Each structure stands twice: as C-alpha cells, then as structure tokens.
Amino acid sequence: MPSVTMTVNGKQVSGDVEGRTLLSTFIRENLDLTGTHIGCDTSQCGACVVHVDGRSIKSCTLLAVQAEGADVVTIEGLADGEELHPMQEAFRDCHGLQCGFCTPGMVMSAVDLLNVNPDPSDHEIREWLEGNICRCTGYHNIVKAVKQAAQTMRGQAAAAE
Amino acid sequence: MSETGIGASVKRKEDKRFLTGQGNYLHDIERPNQSYAYILRSPMAHAKINGIDTAAAAAAPGVLAVFTGADTAELGGIPCGWGVNNKDGSPMAEPKHPMLAEGKVRHVGDQVAVVIAETYEQAKDAAELIDVDYEELPAVVDMVKAISGDGPLVHDEAADNLCYDWELGDEAEVNQAFDGAAHVVSIDVTNNRLVPNAMEPRAAIGEYDKATGEYTLYTTSQNPHVIRLLMGAFVLGLPEHKLRVVAPDVGGGFGSKIYHYAEEAIVTWAAPKVGRPIKWVAERTESFMSDAHGRDHITHADLALDAEGKFLGLKVYTKANMGAYLSTFSTCVPTYLHSTLLAGVYTTPKIYSEVKAIFTNTVPVDAYRGAGRPEATYLLERLVSKAAWELGIDQVEIRRKNFIPKDAFPYQTPVALQYDSGDYDATLDKALELADYAGFPARKAEAAQRGKLRGIGFSTYVEACGIAPSAVVGSLGARAGLxxxxxxxxxxxxxxxxxxxxxxxxxxxxxxxxxxxxxxxxxxxxxxxxxxxxxxxxxxxxxxxxxxxxxxxxxxxxxxxxxxxxxxxxxxxxxxxxxxxxxxxxxxxxxxxxxxxxxxxxxxxxxxxxxxxxxxxxxxxxxxxxxxxDPMNFTYPGGCHICEVEVDPDTGVVEVVGMTAVDDVGRVINPMIVEGQIHGGLAQGIGQALLEACVYDEDGQLVTGSYMDYCMPRADDLPDFKAATTETLCAHNSLGVKGCGEVGAIGSPPSVINAVLDALRDRGVSDIAMPATPQAVWKALKAAETPMAAE
Known part of the structure; x- marks a missing residue:
C-alpha cells in the first residue's frame, strides 16, 4: 500500500492507504476526523468539502495519494481553540443549520467564498453554494449567515489594517 | 418574557458541536472489532430467484459470513403498523416483507444477500462474486395498469395488486349534494413520487454481548423505541429487556427514518453469528432504492358549488402507490392522514373519499414530510383555484366565502376531524399584506415589459398533526399508541x-x-x-x-x-x-x-x-x-401561502420571485427555530412543485437513482422567504402549541403550481403537472399555441 504524508489542521500526518482510497475516507478513517461527512457517491452533495492548499474542494473528488504534501484544513481545524470562526458564529447566530450533517461542508465552502469575494451579493452566495446540498434549512438562513460573516470579517480586516 | 423561556429566540444549544465537526452521527461510531456489511440488492424490478451461489463470495478475502433469504426465512417479516379495512370490512392484503428476499425480488434495490467482512471494500468486492440465478418477470409500475386485471402480480396473495379499497363518507349522500349544484368543477392531479433524501444516509450497527445476552442496535432513527418494538417483537423475537436501540445525532429524517428497515434487522440478527459488531452504511445510490419514498397519488376530484361559489360537496377518488411492500405507516398515509383533511379550511358540508392502495414493483412508499396532508391540500387548493378561474371569482374571494369562520370552533368536519381553533382570515390578511397582493398587477405589467409572464398563486390550508390521540387512532386501525x-x-x-x-x-x-x-x-x-x-x-x-x-x-x-x-x-x-x-x-x-x-x-x-x-x-x-x-385531539395548524413566479416563455424556466408563508402554529416557543422549520418545509414544497420527481421506466428501473438525476433544490433554485406567524392557541394542550415541522411542505406546492398556472392562463394553459420543469412548461405553452401540434 502506498503511504501518504500531508499537513492536516496544522499537524503533519501520514498513513498507508490503498490506491483507491479517497481523501474523504483518509480524513475520516485514518485520521478519525469525522466532521467531514459523506452524503453521496457522485460528488454532488458537498458535505465533504475541506480546504486543500487554501481552496475549498470536495474531498471525495481527490484520492488520498493526490493530496501528498498538501496543506489540508477540515471543519475541526477552523475554530481558534474555543473561539469559533466568524462563519461558524454566524451560522449559529442566523440559525443556518438544523440537522448539522451538511454543515461542515457548507461552512468550509462559504469560508472559501469570502476568501475570494469578501463582499458577495445574495445571488453570488447562492451560486457559490450550488454544490452544497442542504435538505433542512431552505438556504435562507445560510445566505443570511454568510452575509453576516462577510460583514464581520470585513470589519476584522479593516481593524487589522 | 425571560431571555431563555417561552417566546425567546434562544440560539441553539446543539449548534456548537455540529459547527465544529463534533456531531456524533452513526457513520462516526466505531465499535471495537467491528466488521462491515454490504447488502447485495436486486438489479431487477421483478424476478424469480431460482438459486443463489454464495460459495465464491464466502471464500473471498476478509469475508466472515454471507447470508441469503434461505437463512432468514423463518424470521418474521418487516411489519406494517396500521391495518386498513376494505369497503366491505375485510382486512387489507398484507403480504410478508422479508428482510432478505425469499424466492422473488419485487423492486430494484430489494435486499437479496448480505456479505459481512473485515472491511467494507472486501464485503462489497465479495458481493460481486455472488451468483444469483434470476428469472426475470414482467414488472408493473403504473398504478392503473396494476389494477387493470391483466397486469403482473407483485404478490400472489394480493389479487389485482390491490392492498385495499377503502372509503370515507357516504357516496350516495354526497351525490345528492351534487344534484342541486349550479356548477361542478373537476380536476385530475398527480402527486409526484419523491425521495426524502435526508442528507445523512441511513446506517446501522448491530452488536451482541455474549456475557449479558444483550443486543444493541445503533440506527439512524426518528423513533428508537418503535424500532425496538417492531424488530424485537415482530421480526427477530428478541425480548425488549435484552435489546437496546440507540439513535444518536441523526442527520435529517423527514419521515424516511421512522420506519423499521430490513438492514436494521439484518445486522442485529447476524451480530451473534459472526461474533462481532456489524456496521452498515448506505451509499446514496442505495438510499434512492431502499429508503421509503413519498407521495405518489393519482386523484380525480369533483367539487359542487352553488351559484354564488359556495362549496356544496366534494368527491375524491385516489389511487395510492404502496410500492412493492407495506412500509411501517404506509397504509394510513392515503387514508387517515389524507381523506380526513379534505374539508381543508372550508365549510364543505358533504365529502366522500375513496382510496385504492396499490402494489407495484417499486420501492415502498410511506410518509414523507406532511404525509397525506400535502396530497389532500394539493388537490383541494388546485381545485379551489380552478373553480375560481372557471367561475370568474377572485382567488381570495372564493376562499373567504367558504372559510370556516373563526367563531365556529370547535368545528366538526364531515370527514371525522374536529378542528379546535383557527382564524383563517387572519392568516390570509397577513399574507396578503406581506406579499403586497395589491401591488401584483403593477409587478405583472412590469414583468410583461421584460417579456416575462408573472403569476400569483394561493393556498389556504389546515393540517392535522400533533399525532395523535391513541384512542382515536386505535379505533382507526393503528397498531400502536401515540x-x-x-x-x-x-x-x-x-x-x-x-x-x-x-x-x-x-x-x-x-x-x-x-x-x-x-x-x-x-x-x-x-x-x-x-x-x-x-x-x-x-x-x-x-x-x-x-x-x-x-x-x-x-x-x-x-x-x-x-x-x-x-x-x-x-x-x-x-x-x-x-x-x-x-x-x-x-x-x-x-x-x-x-x-x-x-x-x-x-x-x-x-x-x-x-x-x-x-x-x-x-x-x-x-x-x-x-x-x-396522550393528546385529546390532533392539533390543527393552518395558514396561507402565496407564491409569485415569473415564467420565461421562451425557455419555460419558472423563477420563484416571491414566497410568503403565514402560518398559525399556535404558541411559538422559539421563533427562530419555528421560522427555520417553515423555511425548510417551503424548500421541500417548492422542490416538489418545480424540481423533484422520482422516475421509473416501464420495466421498473429507477431512472432517478442519484443526485445526478434527481433534482434536489439547491441554493440558487430558491428565493428568500417571507415567513410569519399568527396565533390561535391549541385548545386542548397546556402550552397552546400546534406544531410547525410540516406546514411549509403541506401548504406550499399548490401555491406554486397555482402561480405557474396564473402566469400561463393568458396563453391558454389550464393544467400542468408537478414538477413544472422548464421542459414541461415549454411543452404546455407550445401545445396551447398550436393545439394540433400537441396531438
């Protein structure tokens, strides 16, 4: 079995995997980071979105071996200790989650949106999140949460300057 | 009001764990020394099994055991929880639903064998080595064909594929009401088959403790005690004090995780046989072909009205698809959760309903968010809007004219239920204001300038939830208390x-x-x-x-x-x-x-x-x-949903540009959560109306078996919602609460279709089926343009 080494949530990890092992499987089973969820088998649902080298990606679309040397962040690595990331905080404030299953992928995807577009319109948020399916919320409060997080993060960025 | 008490929008206690990846869903649970199950499923809709050779699979790397229906035939079938009688009082047809197929498969996805191995991949690989000798039989998918007398039989013991032929009300008496009517308006509607699609796929772990003799089933369930009772008492014969059922964080249900499923029984039964915990997690494709589906009714209905537009009588004839087997609550959905709602919010004095429940070679159908009540609301609100258009009465006026007045509660309907409270004018008034109904003509004119057809659609509804008074449901055939x-x-x-x-x-x-x-x-x-x-x-x-x-x-x-x-x-x-x-x-x-x-x-x-x-x-x-x-009565939330759409006549694309929902759910404990529940229901209602359809081809192959084919509502398919509540208190519980989980999915679909029809009316379109996809809308427009070409 090939072995693979990468950085996950700031720590270097390695493991032996079958060639066919997906990054999502490696994260869940080898690393026991079960916040990354598997909701489908056709790369549609987006529950498994993580960040690879700073960009959001459905972790079921990569083989674990393809992530050799990559810098991976999962939902478990987003908060700063006990302090939630502004996106996590906004999802809670705006009731942007119900059953919580799509939530990790949704949050990771939304964080990347703000990385590339710090002030998205409702339309841009809805288009960006098209690859993340939520069955509970109807998306209304998710859109609200992303807007709130965007505002918070723009404020933080301005304060830092 | 305290900051943490009744009426406060308290932020959710559960959110932090879900937002940080610390939720404990079934797939996340690892039991010591656990093994993995893969279920081999039928690729055919209907076939005789002449033999199954499992030798090669049993010898494959990592395989611990392989079981087929021959191993489980002595066990009980998956039970149905509600008996419904035929018109003549005889009981419904209730064929066995085996946990692994016994001699025959009856739908694509039917469980044929289970392979248990050290890893999931080994189990799945080994399952490919199982040689099943299928003798394919003609399949029946269409309900009309199924009961035609010459369709293939799904079960030998269900003549004409009929599960039951049931009625509510006196047809002759209702016919009399029709005799004196000034108008009769009729409609044929299909309530499209849906796949519930909770985002967490179903999963189960079975475990047996040799020292104590105790079984544990971890499962994705909305009701672990119900599973313990059904599986323990009816399928496996395990005493309840030796059977523990755990349902941890569950990632959505919408009804689909109420039922007892074969996989739960399989892993529990097999655990002592392999001497290890056994974990099974559905792949999404399996969910499509094994989770109970929803809706799937075909209905003809006639409404009698007097010269002023008052409703005199209603007759409703429904065919309800049960699928290949009876799922836990399948039989009560089209009867006691559907026909009893046919008065809606109106004073219609005479109502008759007939329901034929039909077996087909498809996945079992059971309750999905709303369960029977969306089907009743859809046909009724389509019919009321159609009556208004045909008689030239305003959509709002015809509804107001027939509303049960707010001083008439408690109100006894002709279809068994007694509504305890409500104020339908109040919800309608508030919705008209929020939706700016008065401004609609101007918006329509403005849209027309952009080449868009704008329409507005109404649905005023009531539903019966807070399920349920045990004495009432017991008298109607429920085999459980509620x-x-x-x-x-x-x-x-x-x-x-x-x-x-x-x-x-x-x-x-x-x-x-x-x-x-x-x-x-x-x-x-x-x-x-x-x-x-x-x-x-x-x-x-x-x-x-x-x-x-x-x-x-x-x-x-x-x-x-x-x-x-x-x-x-x-x-x-x-x-x-x-x-x-x-x-x-x-x-x-x-x-x-x-x-x-x-x-x-x-x-x-x-x-x-x-x-x-x-x-x-x-x-x-x-x-x-x-x-x-134990509640004294059902609860009766109700409200008004107003949808506004714009249709692009060149492409048939329908855009929902306004969705207003005003619901009376009784006293609201947490407004933020209630609003969220309503949003979710609206999304599923709009999904049903415009996007979602579970499609089988005529051979019983499931055409929409993945997210590539089944159109789930995405963020960019849906609008912002305007949701608000009014309040009349439930009269028979101490909190005055009614329930809010299903109202969005119950009330909204007819408002969306009525809006689409309102938009298309001027172009001569008078009917469209759900889902109103761009293709369906475009075809309807073309057919109306050139009537000859449509034939």
Missing part, C-alpha cells in the same frame, strides 16, 4: 436532566425543550440537558414525526415538570414550616405567602436528596418525576 414519555430528573445541586421519547434530528429539541424547563423552573439553560435517542436511558416513547414533538413530547415534559413542582412545594412547605397551600413558586423561588421566607429551587433540590428531617411517612426523598401524555 402518546409520549418524559422524565424530569432534578439533580442534588439543582441541575436537571430531561429524558424524552421525542427524537431530534434537526428540530432543535435540545433548545426548545430546555426553554420549557427554564421557563417552568426558573433555572438557566446551561443547567438543563435534554437526553433522547437511547432506549436504555429513556422511558418507552413514540418518537418524532407528524409535527408531534412539542405538542405531544413537550406536553409530556410539562406534565412531568408539574409533578416536580408539586413535590418541590411539599418539600418547601416542610422546610419553611408552612402550609403547602401557602407556598408560591415563581422565577425559581419558593416563597411563603405573606412572609419574607424564600428558598431557591436549587436549595429545595439539595434538601430532596439530603432528607435528614423528612417525615418519611408523608414525604419521599428525591426529586424525579415521570409522565406519559
């Missing part, structure tokens, strides 16, 4: 654990229920824990579905809390040396009337467990109470 349990355990330092038979899989019970406790006992939310989902912790309870958690489960908690405060008052009276009648309890403090004596709730709690001077013949130590609550 009460709920609650236990309030006050700990010595004053913190409280609540054990509830309800199960949260997204509804936020950990917050809403805690608000009830905070309000009643005057303690902070951080001192309250809600425990659910484990039959070894919680008293026998019936679980969560039918918008029952607050109206039934919450009432059980209130009842147990009442017992706790009664007992606490006795303790307070003893310690403060006062008469019990003089003890008052408010804001977490016990006081003696007319004195300055007071004790905090926490002090009483401690005293209860340090009873040094209790008069033991009069006062027991401890502070813990149990209650079971």
């Amino acid at each position: 009460f709920e349990s609650a236990n309030v355990r006050v700990h010595p330092t004053g913190s409280v654990s609540i054990f509830t038979g309800s199960h949260s899989h997204g509804q936020g019970h950990e917050t809403t229920f805690a608000q009830l406790v905070s309000e009643t006992l005057g303690i902070p939310l951080d001192n309250i824990d809600i425990v659910h989902g484990d039959t070894n912790k919680v008293a026998f309870g019936m679980g969560t579905y039918g918008s029952r958690s607050l109206a039934v489960g919450g009432e059980a908690i209130m009842k147990a809390l009442g017992k706790v405060t009664d007992k606490a008052k006795k303790i307070a009276a003893h310690i403060m040396e006062a008469s019990e009648a003089d003890i008052e309890f408010k804001d977490g403090k016990f006081t003696v009337a007319g004195t300055d004596k007071e004790m905090a709730f926490g002090e009483i709690a401690l005293a209860a467990y340090v009873p040094h001077n209790f008069p033991h013949d009069q006062l027991e130590p401890g502070l813990e109470e149990q209650a079971f609550y």
